[in-house]
Every structure is written in C-alpha cells, then in structure tokens.
Amino acid sequence: MNWTAIWAIYRFEMARFVRTFLQSIISPVISTSLYFVVFGAAIGSRIDEVDGISYGAFIVPGLIMLTVMTQAISNASFGIYFPKFIGTIYELLSAPISFAEVILGYVGAAATKSLFIGVMILITATFFVDLTVQNWPAMLAFLVLTCTSFALLGFIIGIWASNFEQLQLVPLLVVTPLVFLGGSFYSISMLPEFWQKVALFNPVVYLISGFRWSFFGMADVPVMVSLLAIAGFTALCVLTVWWIFKTGWRIRA
Amino acid sequence: MAGMVEIENAEKTYDGGFQALKGVSLSIEEGEILALLGPNGAGKTTLISTICGITMPTGGSIRVGGHDVVRDFRAARSLVGLVPQELTLEPFETVWSAVRFSRGLFGAKRDDAYLDELLRRLSLYDKKHSQLQELSGGMKRRVLIAKALSHDPKVLFLDEPTAGVDVELRRDMWDIVAKLKETGVTIILTTHYIEEAEAMADRIGVISAGELLLVEKTTDLMARLGRKELRIALSAPIETVPEGLSDYDLRLEDEGETLIYTYDTQAERTGIARLIGSLSEAGLSIADVETTQSSLEEIFVGLVRKEDDEGDAA
Numbered sequence: 001m002n003w004t005a006i007w008a009i010y011r012f013e014m015a016r017f018v019r020t021f022l023q024s025i026i027s028p029v030i031s032t033s034l035y036f037v038v039f040g041a042a043i044g045s046r047i048d049e050v051d052g053i054s055y056g057a058f059i060v061p062g063l064i065m066l067t068v069m070t071q072a073i074s075n076a077s078f079g080i081y082f083p084k085f086i087g088t089i090y091e092l093l094s095a096p097i098s099f100a101e102v103i104l105g106y107v108g109a110a111a112t113k114s115l116f117i118g119v120m121i122l123i124t125a126t127f128f129v130d131l132t133v134q135n136w137p138a139m140l141a142f143l144v145l146t147c148t149s150f151a152l153l154g155f156i157i158g159i160w161a162s163n164f165e166q167l168q169l170v171p172l173l174v175v176t177p178l179v180f181l182g183g184s185f186y187s188i189s190m191l192p193e194f195w196q197k198v199a200l201f202n203p204v205v206y207l208i209s210g211f212r213w214s215f216f217g218m219a220d221v222p223v224m225v226s227l228l229a230i231a232g233f234t235a236l237c238v239l240t241v242w243w244i245f246k247t248g249w250r251i252r253a
Numbered sequence: 254m255a256g257m258v259e260i261e262n263a264e265k266t267y268d269g270g271f272q273a274l275k276g277v278s279l280s281i282e283e284g285e286i287l288a289l290l291g292p293n294g295a296g297k298t299t300l301i302s303t304i305c306g307i308t309m310p311t312g313g314s315i316r317v318g319g320h321d322v323v324r325d326f327r328a329a330r331s332l333v334g335l336v337p338q339e340l341t342l343e344p345f346e347t348v349w350s351a352v353r354f355s356r357g358l359f360g361a362k363r364d365d366a367y368l369d370e371l372l373r374r375l376s377l378y379d380k381k382h383s384q385l386q387e388l389s390g391g392m393k394r395r396v397l398i399a400k401a402l403s404h405d406p407k408v409l410f411l412d413e414p415t416a417g418v419d420v421e422l423r424r425d426m427w428d429i430v431a432k433l434k435e436t437g438v439t440i441i442l443t444t445h446y447i448e449e450a451e452a453m454a455d456r457i458g459v460i461s462a463g464e465l466l467l468v469e470k471t472t473d474l475m476a477r478l479g480r481k482e483l484r485i486a487l488s489a490p491i492e493t494v495p496e497g498l499s500d501y502d503l504r505l506e507d508e509g510e511t512l513i514y515t516y517d518t519q520a521e522r523t524g525i526a527r528l529i530g531s532l533s534e535a536g537l538s539i540a541d542v543e544t545t546q547s548s549l550e551e552i553f554v555g556l557v558r559k560e561d562d563e564g565d566a567a
Contacts, residue, residue: 002327004360004361005357005360008353008354008357009354012350016345082343086343086344088341088342090307091335094305094306094307094330095358096328096329097327097358252307
C-alpha cells in the first residue's frame, strides 16, 4: 500500500472542502433550518406525532440521510470527474499507485465531507427539536456506512460520466426520487397497503428505517434487514469498483 | 549493459482496432536525451503513454530501470516523470500545493527543501503561492515540469514541450532540458520540429505510422540532412562524365543533360566554385543550375519506400 499517495489524494480533496469551509457549513445549516420551518412547523403542526414521536424529531434521521447521500455522491463523482474533465487524470494514471489506493483517497475524502455535513445537520436539529439517540453505535455505523457506500456510488458515476449532464443524471433521476420516496419525511406505514409493498423494493427505505431505529427504537422494517441491505449495497458498489479496476473501464485505454 | 528504458517489440492496438504501435523496439541509455520525431498521429504520444502507464501495451515488453511497466508498475513508475502535451492543471490550486500533491502521489516523503530548490531552478519560486489559473502559458509549462520532477525521477518524458510556445520560451525550454541533462536525468521528448530535436537530443528516433523507422545519433542524421545536390543543366548532353572531373562526386541524369553534384553544406568548403571552373576547363557549358536539399520528409519517404520494397520482396 502506498499510504503516502492515499494521504496526498485525501489531503488534496479535503483542501478543496476546507477552502470553501464556510459554504460547506452554511448550506446544510440553512437547508436544514428551512426543512424544519416547512415540514416541522407548517406541516408538522397538523401531523402531531408519528408512532409516538413528534413529527419534527421524526424527520431528522430522514433529513440527515437525504443530505448525506446526495452530498456523498456529488462530492465523490465530482472529485474523480473533474481530473478527467480537465485532463489532470494523466498524473493519477502514471503514478505508482493501484486503483484501490485511488479509491481510498477519493472515496475516503468524499465520505469524510458528507459525514461532517451529516453531523452538522444533527447539531442544527437539536436547536429545533428534542432529540434522543437510543443506540449511538448503531447510529454512527449506519451513518458511516451510508457515507462510504454512496461515496463509492458517486465515484462509479464520476468514472462513468463523460459530460457534466451525465454527472447530474443519476443523482437527479434516480437517487433523489428514491430518497424522497424512501420514507425521509413519513413512515412507510402511513402509505396505502399497495404502496407499502412497492416501497419495499426501494433500497433507501431500509437505510432510513435502520437509521431511524437507532434514534427512536422503532422502524418500518426489522433493523437486521436494514443492516443486511446496507451491507449488500456496499458490497455491490465494491464489486462494481473492483470490476472497473480490473478492466480499466473508462479510465485506461 | 541494459538501457534505462528498454522497449522490446511494443505493440498497442486500441479497442476500435486501430494499431497505434506496430512492434517498436528501442533502448535508451541512462543520462541520454532522445528525441522522438514524427508527424502528427505517428504514435509518439502513444509510445510515451504506454511507457508511463496511461495506456496498456497489447504486446511486447517495456522496462524502466529493469522493472516491467505492467508487472512491476510501482517500481517502474516511481522512476518516471511525465510532462504532458496539454497544459492540464487544477486552476484553483497554488503552485506549491500542486507540486506537493505530485510528490506525495508518487509516494515520496515530504521534502520542502527539495521542492523549494526545484522551484528556484525553474524560476517559479516567486510564484510559489500563486494560483495556477493566474499563470502564463510558459509558467504553466514550468509548473508541469516541476510536478513531473517533484519526486526526483530518473527518467523524464516531455511530450511536445514546445507545442504552442513562442520562440523565446522555446529557447528557454532548450536551456531547461540542457540543465536537466547535467543532473543525470534521462530525457525522452517528442517533437515534430527537426531543429528542436537537433538542438536538444543526443539521438533522434524517427517514428511514422506506429513504426520506429530509424534511431541515429543526432550528428549522423544531421549530416545526412545536411547534404545538398547541385543540379547542373548542360547546354548539350554528354555520354560520360569527362576524365578531368573524376575527382568530384558526380553523376549523370536525364540522358546526359544534367550533371548532379552532391556536397555537404556543413563542410568547410562545398567545392562548388572549383567545380564550375573545372567544368569550363572540360569544355562544358552550363544552361542552368539549381540546388535541392533532402528534407526530413524525403528521408521519411525514402525509409518508407525502402520498407515497402523489402516487404514486396519477402
């Protein structure tokens, strides 16, 4: 392992984040506050409780998941796409590093950034609602795994994309709808029975449900199923990345 | 002794079926400067990319410092620095963060003193904290060289170092290369300017349509390029070259109407004045004279034709 190289990539990627540090903090804080005003105060005042939890608190895990997933994808996909776009990828290809090391650097940095933003939202949320976390280790495990697996997905998208439109396509057309329909702002049990069954095909449901369980001890699906789902998703991303590594797909002619 | 870079029968066929390299073999000695000369699309950049790991060879073997570039890529690539043709740099980074990143990427331990010295050598030190997008084209080229040298490589590849660079900067680049050679770095550069190859290189390799046509010492190739022909149209045709002219390198063409004299432009004397005198002594009168030079293109054509003939014969 060329740890010096992994650190160089990680540091370089994080430097971009640090340069725009203020934006990096302000945007999640503002958007979280907006969600609380709209969903928590305006709509939430008419919903009261979901499964015995105040609606404002209920949406926190979903809100964190929503932001963390999109941030992890956009950071990782941009991180690897930008060198491809401006041509500096030549240096990565000619460096004495393996593809695994490139991934550790880029995905590690993207996961760190989204994890940081997730924590920022959690802290902001405590100003609006009373929050209890029933199972801290599970909460952190779900958060870290989600950051990592979606950063991996973002990395794959960044490798696949051959223009900026494609870079936006998957997050916009696939991920955002899945996250919104994945129970970020409602419990699956609130849906008509038919749509409850459909929702079970949405992988994001399992992530949000498991994450919510770690806060409130209640979930749409059993927590072990959630854990298996996130493990399975991570494994799928790792396998895809491994295949890209083996074939040099879209990277090395 | 094995060369610093050993290329044996290297082949590269792209997925689309285009064969960019057709079995190139080449050995480059340590500390040598080799210029790869050839027209656009000849395979110069492909050859460099294949050695540096940007594309994978589809046949043959390539070793740098004795390490195979595919099987032992870490050891091989650690020895290599690459300066690409395009000015590709992250616009918002500073010179300093760019060179530091490159050094780390190649697995070298942090060494600020070395990087400071490198920036001084390339007259970049006072731009150390400037953003890359603020720099001029020439300065960007220097940053690319600094990045390539940041891990103290033994072999440096310069892909078209003077493409799109004005005359002054070109001289600058030649000076930089000369200084690098003094530090013992092996340099391989590509160009399609003959005078550039002449100014910098110890040896010149001519590459065309994916094949290495020749590799020669620069001085030898220049001597061949330096030969000119004086074509003398005679007023009346002759059967044979007269006895009194046998000292000269002469041949007859056009059924005795043209005498051709081959001479070296770089020699102290071309012998032309003496020849004109000897011609009138031999009683030949001159209708017209003309000089022609064998250009690089003609050498190309000659080489390609020779290969075709050999191919037909086989």
